Amino acid sequence: MLASIAAVTSLLAATAARALPTGEARAEAGVVSRAGASGYVVYPPGGTSFENMGGAEDDNGAGGISFIHIQYQGIDQNDPFTQTIGVDIYLEDPTGKQADQYLTYDFGNPNNLLIDGYFSPPSGACGDYNLVFIEHQNLGNFGDIIKFRAAAPAITLVCLPIQ
Secondary structure, three states: HHHHHHHHHHHHHHHHOOOOOOHHHHHHHHHOOOOOOOEEEEOOOOOOOEEEOOOOOOOOOOOOOOOEEEEEEEEEEOOOOEEEEEEEEEEEEEOOOOEEEEEEEEEOOOEEOOOOOOOEEOOOOEEEEEEEEEEEEEEOOEEEEEEEEEEEEEEEEEEEEEO
């Protein structure tokens, strides 16, 4: 138990230390249409709700005290060589009225194909969102990297007051 708490803490620290882009992720340069094998979302399935304790009350940008748990299974193939090396994850408003909100950028470890993490929802993020996964893949033996939208399960963030 203590080892898993330490692992989650180090994951959160590494995520918080990374500078996250802001604005419209849909217009991100370098994102191509999926053209071949890709990984898949293990968790959360579409329709999952997460509680965002204090998320609507916090105006200092820290977000709530709850976490969105993600698991993404990457791929590693030999013919042709293709390997998942990371994912970008952001919240997309399905109505298009709000700007996309990144949870992480280039998150993953090429030595472990199951990408697993916990992310704090952004401050004020309440309601229905698409949890978008942009997969980064290494193609061939020359280090060519492509990025594409691999999945976007619908989730709900339920904002609750801190009690």
